[in-house]
Amino acid sequence: MSAADTLVKDLQTALPHGRVVVDADVARSLSRDQAAGAPVGEPAAVVRARSTEEVRQVVEICLRHRTPVVARGAGTGLSGGANAVDGCVVLSLEAMSEILEINPLERLAVVQPGVVNDDLRAAVAEHGLWYPPDPASSPWSTLGGNVATNAGGLCCVKYGVTREYVLQLEVVTGSAEVxxxxxxxxxxxxxxxxxxxxxxxxxxxxIVTEITVRLRGLPSAPITVAGFFPSLVAAGVAVRAVGAAGITPSALELMDRYCLRAVDDWKQMGLTDAGDVLLLARVDDPEPTGTALADEIVELFRASGAHWAERSTDAAEGEALFAARRLAYPALERLGPVITEDVCVPKENVPEMLTRIEAxxxxxxxxxxxxxxxxxxxxxxxxxxxxxxDADQWRRIHAAFDGxxxxxxxxxxxxxxxxGVGLLKRGxxxxxxxxxxxxxxxxIKEALDPAGILNPGKMFE
Amino acid sequence: MSAADTLVKDLQTALPHGRVVVDADVARSLSRDQAAGAPVGEPAAVVRARSTEEVRQVVEICLRHRTPVVARGAGTGLSGGANAVDGCVVLSLEAMSEILEINPLERLAVVQPGVVNDDLRAAVAEHGLWYPPDPASSPWSTLGGNVATNAGGLCCVKYGVTREYVLQLEVVTGSAEVxxxxxxxxxxxxxxxxxxxxxxxxxxxxIVTEITVRLRGLPSAPITVAGFFPSLVAAGVAVRAVGAAGITPSALELMDRYCLRAVDDWKQMGLTDAGDVLLLARVDDPEPTGTALADEIVELFRASGAHWAERSTDAAEGEALFAARRLAYPALERLGPVITEDVCVPKENVPEMLTRIEAxxxxxxxxxxxxxxxxxxxxxxxxxxxxxxDADQWRRIHAAFDGxxxxxxxxxxxxxxxxGVGLLKRGxxxxxxxxxxxxxxxxIKEALDPAGILNPGKMFE
Known part of the structure; x- marks a missing residue:
C-alpha cells in the first residue's frame, strides 16, 4: 500500500463512515479557494469533520504521517490560503455549523467554525444583537474562515475587523491537543x-473548532449618502473632508468609472451619466444625529466638487444606492476573470494610490x-x-499586481x-x-507547530 | 572585578554620562512597582535610557552578560511586574517622553514609551481627539507601562482597553534587535x-521603544447618573438591567459600604446616610440621546431598588459625583496598606462574586x-x-486573596x-x-527571547 493509501485507510478507520470524501469532483471542489492564479496542489485525502474530536483525530493521524493539514471553511478566500498542497489532507469544517449559544446579557455568541457569517447575524438579530464584521462574502463565508483571515468588510471603518470581536477560541494545535x-x-x-x-x-x-464572539446592540437604521464626482482626486478630497470633520460613517465606499461602466453595460442604471466616481457613505447614529450627519456629508461632498450628492430618505432608497456597489464585482466578472487586489494605505494617500494604479x-x-x-x-x-x-497578458497582469x-x-x-497573504502575496x-x-x-510558527504540518507554505515558506 | 562590576563598567562605557544611576536611593525607588507584598530583588544596575539605540545597547550588554533586563515606566503597576530581580539591570524608559506625532487625519499619535497617559490625552485634545484607555494611574503611568500591562480603566466598558488602540510598535527584542x-x-x-x-x-x-496609537474624536460632554442602593444584590440587579436594556454607558462603577464609610470618615460627605452601595454611570452620547439614556438609567436604577437616583445637570455636578469614586482608594489607604485585587467575571455573576467576597x-x-x-x-x-x-493577619490576607x-x-x-500577572498571580x-x-x-517566550533575559520569572517561571 502507498503512503497515501495508508493515510486514507487510517482516516477511514478512525472516523465515522462518510467523513472521508471519496467523490473526486467533490474532493476537487474542496481543494481550492477563489484566488485567481494561485497554484493548487493535489490532496491525498479530503475530510469533512463533524466534531472537535474528529478534528483532533485527523491532526493526530497527519502528525503520525507527517502529512500537511489544510483546514478550510467555505473556500471564499481570495489569496489561495485554503488551496490544497500536494499530498495534504484537506480538512473541511463546513459541517460544524451549529450556533451553540447566544447570550444577550454577556453580549456574546459561541459558534462552531462552519457557521455562515450571515446565519450568525440573522440569529443574533432576533435578540436585538449584532455581529458587525461583514466581508462581502458574508452570505457564504464561515466564521472559521473569517477568523483564519481576520476578515474585514464595509462596516469596519466604524466597527473594526474580526479580531476585535473574538473573545475565546477552542483550537486543535499542531501537536493534536485541544x-x-x-x-x-x-x-x-x-x-x-x-x-x-x-x-x-x-x-x-x-485549527479553530469553536469561536466565542463579542456582540453589539443593533445600530439604528442607516441613512445612505451618494455622491458622483468628476475625478478620483475630487472623491479623495471628499473622503479627507469627512475625516477632517470628525465624522465616522459606518461605511464609506468608492467605485471608479470602470466599475460604473461595467454595471451600466450590464444593468443600464445610467451611473456613468452622473459622474466618473461614486462615493457611498452610510451613517447609523440615532436620530436626529443620523440625519444631521448625513446632511453634513452631503454638504462636504458638494463642497469637494460632487456633481450630485443626496441622502436617502427611506431604507429602500438607501438599499438601491448600495445596489450598484454590490453589482460591481459580478459586472466586472462578465468581462473576464477578476484578479482582486487588496492593499491599504494611510487615508491621506488614497488619491495618490489611485493615481499610481491608473499609471x-x-x-x-x-x-x-x-x-x-x-x-x-x-x-x-x-x-x-x-x-x-493569453500568456503575455497574464505576465502583464502579474507585473501590474506586483506594481x-x-x-x-x-x-x-x-x-x-x-x-490575507495566502499564496499570492508571500513575496x-x-x-x-x-x-x-x-x-x-x-x-512562532516553529513554537506552535513544531512538526510543521499546519497549512505549510502559506503566508511564508 | 566582580561580574556585577564588569556589567556596570560595560554599561557606563557604552552609554552617555549619567545614564547609569549611581544614587542608591534613586536606584531603590526604581526597583519596584506599587504591588503590596510582592518580592523585590536587588538590581546590579539601574539605567535611564534616552533613545532606542541606548535601549538596544543595554539589551546587547545584558545578553553578553546573560543578565536579566527589567524594563519599567512609572512603576504604578500593582502586580510586581516591574519589580527588580536579583542581579538584573532595571531599565527605566521614563526619560523617553516625547510625543513624536499627532496626525488628525489618520487619527493616530506616535509616542515614546515614557509619555504619561494624561499628557497624551491633553496633547491630542487640542486637536479634538481622544485616547480612551484611562487607568486610574493615568496622571502618572506611562504609555509604555500601559502597553506592557494592556491597561484598562473606567471607559473600557464602552471603548475597550489599550490593546484595541495600539497600531504599531518599535521593539527591542531579546536578541538586541530593533x-x-x-x-x-x-x-x-x-x-x-x-x-x-x-x-x-x-x-x-x-522592550517597547515607540508606540503608535489609534485615536478617536472627543466624545460629547458626559452626563453622570448616581444611585444609592440598599444592598449589593440590588446594585447587581441594576447593572444587569442597564445591560439588558441595551445601554452601553461610558462608565459604570460600583462602590460598596466599606468604601463609602472610609470616604465619609475622612471627608464627611454623608455618603453612608444615602445607602450601602453607590453605582455611578456615565453616558457620553450626543444630545438628545445622552439625556434620554441618562433618564432611562435613572428609571432602571429606581426600578432595581435604589433609594435615590438622579442624573447630573451640569459638568461640575457630574464631576462631584465621581469625586467619591476617586477618593475611595486614598481613603482606604488611611486605614492601612491596601492589597488591590483585580478579577473579572461574567456580568451575570457579579452579585454572586460580591457575595463570595463578603463570605x-x-x-x-x-x-x-x-x-x-x-x-x-x-x-x-x-x-x-x-x-x-502582623504575620498572622498577613497569612489570613493571602488566604483571602487566593480565595x-x-x-x-x-x-x-x-x-x-x-x-496583570506579574509576581503576585503566577499561581x-x-x-x-x-x-x-x-x-x-x-x-512563545523561548521563541522571542531565546536567552531568557527579558523580565524572567514574571507571569510564569
Whole structure:
C-alpha cells in the first residue's frame, strides 16, 4: 500500500463512515479557494469533520504521517490560503455549523467554525444583537474562515475587523491537543494574547473548532449618502473632508468609472451619466444625529466638487444606492476573470494610490477597476484578466499586481488590508516585513507547530 | 572585578554620562512597582535610557552578560511586574517622553514609551481627539507601562482597553534587535499579529521603544447618573438591567459600604446616610440621546431598588459625583496598606462574586472593600492590611486573596481583568490556564527571547 493509501485507510478507520470524501469532483471542489492564479496542489485525502474530536483525530493521524493539514471553511478566500498542497489532507469544517449559544446579557455568541457569517447575524438579530464584521462574502463565508483571515468588510471603518470581536477560541494545535484560549469575560489579561495571534494566522498555527464572539446592540437604521464626482482626486478630497470633520460613517465606499461602466453595460442604471466616481457613505447614529450627519456629508461632498450628492430618505432608497456597489464585482466578472487586489494605505494617500494604479494600468496595458473601502484607505483594484490563456497578458497582469503592492508599501501602506497573504502575496510579505520580523514569524510558527504540518507554505515558506 | 562590576563598567562605557544611576536611593525607588507584598530583588544596575539605540545597547550588554533586563515606566503597576530581580539591570524608559506625532487625519499619535497617559490625552485634545484607555494611574503611568500591562480603566466598558488602540510598535527584542511591528493603516493582515502579542506581555517578550496609537474624536460632554442602593444584590440587579436594556454607558462603577464609610470618615460627605452601595454611570452620547439614556438609567436604577437616583445637570455636578469614586482608594489607604485585587467575571455573576467576597472576608477575618468596573464585571476587592508586621493577619490576607482568585475562576472569570500577572498571580495563572496553554506560553517566550533575559520569572517561571 502507498503512503497515501495508508493515510486514507487510517482516516477511514478512525472516523465515522462518510467523513472521508471519496467523490473526486467533490474532493476537487474542496481543494481550492477563489484566488485567481494561485497554484493548487493535489490532496491525498479530503475530510469533512463533524466534531472537535474528529478534528483532533485527523491532526493526530497527519502528525503520525507527517502529512500537511489544510483546514478550510467555505473556500471564499481570495489569496489561495485554503488551496490544497500536494499530498495534504484537506480538512473541511463546513459541517460544524451549529450556533451553540447566544447570550444577550454577556453580549456574546459561541459558534462552531462552519457557521455562515450571515446565519450568525440573522440569529443574533432576533435578540436585538449584532455581529458587525461583514466581508462581502458574508452570505457564504464561515466564521472559521473569517477568523483564519481576520476578515474585514464595509462596516469596519466604524466597527473594526474580526479580531476585535473574538473573545475565546477552542483550537486543535499542531501537536493534536485541544486547547481553549481567551476568555468569556469583558476584560482579561491573564497571559499572552494567543487569541489575537491565532486570528489571521491562516490555518498555520492551529485549527479553530469553536469561536466565542463579542456582540453589539443593533445600530439604528442607516441613512445612505451618494455622491458622483468628476475625478478620483475630487472623491479623495471628499473622503479627507469627512475625516477632517470628525465624522465616522459606518461605511464609506468608492467605485471608479470602470466599475460604473461595467454595471451600466450590464444593468443600464445610467451611473456613468452622473459622474466618473461614486462615493457611498452610510451613517447609523440615532436620530436626529443620523440625519444631521448625513446632511453634513452631503454638504462636504458638494463642497469637494460632487456633481450630485443626496441622502436617502427611506431604507429602500438607501438599499438601491448600495445596489450598484454590490453589482460591481459580478459586472466586472462578465468581462473576464477578476484578479482582486487588496492593499491599504494611510487615508491621506488614497488619491495618490489611485493615481499610481491608473499609471500602472497604462504602463502594463491592463484593465484595472477600483472599488475601495475608502474610509479606511483599503483599496481593491480589480484587474480584469483575459477570457483565454493569453500568456503575455497574464505576465502583464502579474507585473501590474506586483506594481500595486510596491506602490502601497512606498506610500506607507500594507500589501493586504483584509484578504490575507495566502499564496499570492508571500513575496509581498517579505517586502513588507523586515528579515528580523520574518524570523519572529518563523520562530512562532516553529513554537506552535513544531512538526510543521499546519497549512505549510502559506503566508511564508 | 566582580561580574556585577564588569556589567556596570560595560554599561557606563557604552552609554552617555549619567545614564547609569549611581544614587542608591534613586536606584531603590526604581526597583519596584506599587504591588503590596510582592518580592523585590536587588538590581546590579539601574539605567535611564534616552533613545532606542541606548535601549538596544543595554539589551546587547545584558545578553553578553546573560543578565536579566527589567524594563519599567512609572512603576504604578500593582502586580510586581516591574519589580527588580536579583542581579538584573532595571531599565527605566521614563526619560523617553516625547510625543513624536499627532496626525488628525489618520487619527493616530506616535509616542515614546515614557509619555504619561494624561499628557497624551491633553496633547491630542487640542486637536479634538481622544485616547480612551484611562487607568486610574493615568496622571502618572506611562504609555509604555500601559502597553506592557494592556491597561484598562473606567471607559473600557464602552471603548475597550489599550490593546484595541495600539497600531504599531518599535521593539527591542531579546536578541538586541530593533524591529517595527504592526502598521499605520486602518486595516492590515500582513503576517501574525505580533503587536497584540506584545501588548500585555509584561516586558517578557520585548522592550517597547515607540508606540503608535489609534485615536478617536472627543466624545460629547458626559452626563453622570448616581444611585444609592440598599444592598449589593440590588446594585447587581441594576447593572444587569442597564445591560439588558441595551445601554452601553461610558462608565459604570460600583462602590460598596466599606468604601463609602472610609470616604465619609475622612471627608464627611454623608455618603453612608444615602445607602450601602453607590453605582455611578456615565453616558457620553450626543444630545438628545445622552439625556434620554441618562433618564432611562435613572428609571432602571429606581426600578432595581435604589433609594435615590438622579442624573447630573451640569459638568461640575457630574464631576462631584465621581469625586467619591476617586477618593475611595486614598481613603482606604488611611486605614492601612491596601492589597488591590483585580478579577473579572461574567456580568451575570457579579452579585454572586460580591457575595463570595463578603463570605471570604468573614471566613478569614479580614477587611475587604469593593470598588468595581461593574459594567464589565471587573472587580477590585481591596484588602486592608495591618499597619504593622502582623504575620498572622498577613497569612489570613493571602488566604483571602487566593480565595478570591479561586472564586473568580469558579464563576467563569479570570484572575486578572486589567492589572496583570506579574509576581503576585503566577499561581493564579497556572490555575486559570491548562498545562498545554502554559506550554504554548513557554514556547512563545523561548521563541522571542531565546536567552531568557527579558523580565524572567514574571507571569510564569
Amino acid at each position: 486547547v481553549r484560549i481567551g476568555r468569556r469575560t469583558a476584560k482579561g489579561v491573564a497571559g499572552y494574547d494567543l487569541v489575537s495571534l491565532l486570528v489571521g494566522s491562516e490555518g498555520t498555527l492551529g 500602472l494600468a497604462q504602463q502594463h496595458d491592463v484593465h484595472i477597476a477600483n472599488i475601495a473601502h475608502a474610509g479606511d484607505g483599503n483599496l481593491h483594484p480589480l484587474i480584469i484578466g483575459p477570457p483565454d490563456d 500595486i503592492l510596491d506602490a502601497a508599501l512606498d506610500l506607507g501602506g500594507t500589501i493586504t488590508g483584509e484578504h 509581498g510579505l517579505v517586502n513588507e516585513l523586515s528579515p528580523t520580523v520574518m524570523g519572529l514569524h518563523r520562530a | 524591529v517595527r511591528i504592526g502598521r499605520r493603516t486602518a486595516k492590515g493582515v500582513a503576517g501574525y499579529d505580533l503587536v497584540s502579542l506584545l501588548v500585555g506581555s509584561e516586558g517578557t517578550l520585548g 471570604l472576608a468573614q471566613q478569614h477575618d479580614v477587611h475587604i472593600a469593593n470598588i468595581a468596573h461593574a459594567g464589565d464585571g471587573n472587580l477590585h476587592p481591596l484588602i486592608i492590611g495591618p499597619p504593622d508586621d 478570591i482568585l479561586d472564586a473568580a475562576l469558579d464563576l467563569g472569570g479570570t484572575i486578572t481583568g486589567e492589572h 493564579g495563572l497556572v490555575n486559570e490556564l491548562s498545562p498545554t496553554v502554559m506550554g504554548l506560553h513557554r514556547a
